[in-house]
Amino acid sequence: MPETNIGFPASVMAPTITRQQKAAIIVQLLKTEGGELSLTDMTEEMQQALTLQMGAMRSVTRETVAAVVDEFIAELDGIGLSFIGGLEGALNTLDGSIDPQMAERLRREGGVKRGGDPWERVMGLEAERLLPVLEQESVEVAAVMLSKLSVSKAAELLGLLPGERARRITYAVSQTSGVTPDAVQRIGQSLATQLDSVPLLAFTDGPIERVGAILNFSPAKTRDDVLAGLDEEDETFANLVRKAIFTFANIPARIDPRDVPKITRGVDQAVLVTALAAASAVGFEESTEFILGNISKRMAEGMRDEIKELGKVKEADGEDAMSAVVAEIRELEASGEVFFVAAEEDE
Structure with a gap:
């Protein structure tokens, strides 16, 4: 007496069973043979339908299994290239290769989660x-x-x-x-x-940080003129920009004394001497003394002698030298080797 398919009508064979039943057979076969199988990329509805179908089935004849496997292999052999998931699949495939703002716009317009x-x-x-x-x-x-x-x-x-x-x-x-x-x-x-759904922004930093970063490396006269103009337009914004600015004058208030040797090691000594001499000439003596007071005594004495020998520094040269010291501090801060001391709030 021939074997019957328990769970299917006796007359049901591979060509007439549903695709859902065929999928259940393939999944059960792979799991029985110890194959690695992940179905989490399927929708929740598809996973639920597959689970219910497998729960409704009992046993299947060897002939039916063989026919389903042959059909499955034939379909795989006929596929040259597969594009998965419609717009969502395309966006996931191209993630990192196309403009992120455009991708997010397509995602929103297409209603793709x-x-x-x-x-x-x-x-x-x-x-x-x-x-x-x-x-x-x-x-x-x-x-x-x-x-x-x-x-x-x-x-x-x-x-x-x-x-x-x-x-x-x-x-x-x-x-x-x-x-x-x-x-x-x-x-x-x-x-x-x-x-x-939060829109992508063109700038990663806010306007305060961007203006502050620009003014950090602007000549002192330009910086003062811009801040004076901002005071007239928007005093609150101007004050926030002042707090975001870090210049040579801010060194004593924002730098930990223990970090000074690390900073001076990264600046050419001739540039550092020029910066210290220029700072003293424009009223930043506190910054000069702060730096000299937190390096070795012998090095500080040598620099004081070089400052005296250097004499008066050209304004442009002094600005460039102080900017080089500030740039080194900014680079160390960005890499996490130096941390700014929190600026005190205005009273």
């Missing part, structure tokens, strides 16, 4: 991007997000929040034990969509 685990995207963002979520969302949502983040990032974000808000969110974390995985996934998807 980013694929993959939404929490991976959320957890990969810097604290500054995530802080508004903790400030504006409900404490319950904030508590779920905080629970998903790394301990170090969660601690960093708590430190940026007002005390009362931080305490409320921290207490809400203790109430998250009953949250279902489905709810956590939905919250993650909602947050990822919200964060993805």
Whole structure:
């Protein structure tokens, strides 16, 4: 008596079973043979349909399995090149190879959501991007997000929040034990969509930082004229720019004395001597003494002698030398080798 397909009508053979049933057979066969298989790139609906189909099936004849496998292999052999996922797949494939602003615009216009685990995207963002979520969302949502983040990032974000808000969110974390995985996934998807919708900016730095950086390397007269003009147009903006500026005159207030030897090592001694001589001549004696007072006594004495021998420095040469010292400090600060002392707030 021939073997029948348990779970299928006796007359059903490979050519007449559904594609969903064929997919279940292939997946079951691969898992039985110990093959590596990830289905997470499939939509949730497809994963659910496959799971229900596999749950509804019992056994299949060897002939049916062989026919399904032969058909599957034939289809694979006939594929020369596969483009996966429509617009979303194209954007994911070209990620990093096309203009990110254009890609984001296409994503928004096409209504395409980013694929993959939404929490991976959320957890990969810097604290500054995530802080508004903790400030504006409900404490319950904030508590779920905080629970998903790394301990170090969660601690960093708590430190940026007002005390009362931080305490409320921290207490809400203790109430998250009953949250279902489905709810956590939905919250993650909602947050990822919200964060993805933030428009890309043409400039990574704000206007205050950009103006401050430009004025850092401008001649003192130009800098003073610009700041005077800003005072007339927008005094608040002008004051914020002043705080963003770091010039030779700011060295005593913003540099840790222990970092001075590190700074002087990166500047040619002739340039440093010129900068110190020029600084004293334009009223920055405090900066000159700060630097000389925080290097070795013998080196400081040698530089004082060189400053005397150098005499009066041309204004342009002095500006260039002081700018070179500031540029070295900026470079060390950007690489994390030097940290600016926080500027004191105006009284």
